[in-house]
Amino acid sequence: MLRLGLDYLGIRIAVEHIPPTLMCATLFCRGALHAGYCVATGRSIRYSWRQLGQIAVVGILLLMGGNLTLSYAEQYVPFGNCLAASCFHCAFGF
Helix, strand or coil, rough: CCCHHHHHHHHHHHHHHHHHHHHHHHHHHHHHHHHHHHHHHHCCCCCCCHHHHHHHHHHHHHHHHHHHHHHHHHHCCCHHHHHHHHHHHHHHHH
């Protein structure tokens, strides 16, 4: 639960200094760097075209529906309210 709170705190601090879209883009660029590292070190990443399509859909939904929406909400909703709502969501599954 502490990790979840730290994620929200990190987003809250980030949106105070950079635009939410830029912050979300850096999260996905970081993922591309990880994949590039795996390729550079000779580790294979094998997915079928179907799996790559599914991964792309999930990634876009996470970016647009999750992280970006949350980042915009963090600009207008007090941090304590967001944290309380996320704790309620994790505890009761709503």
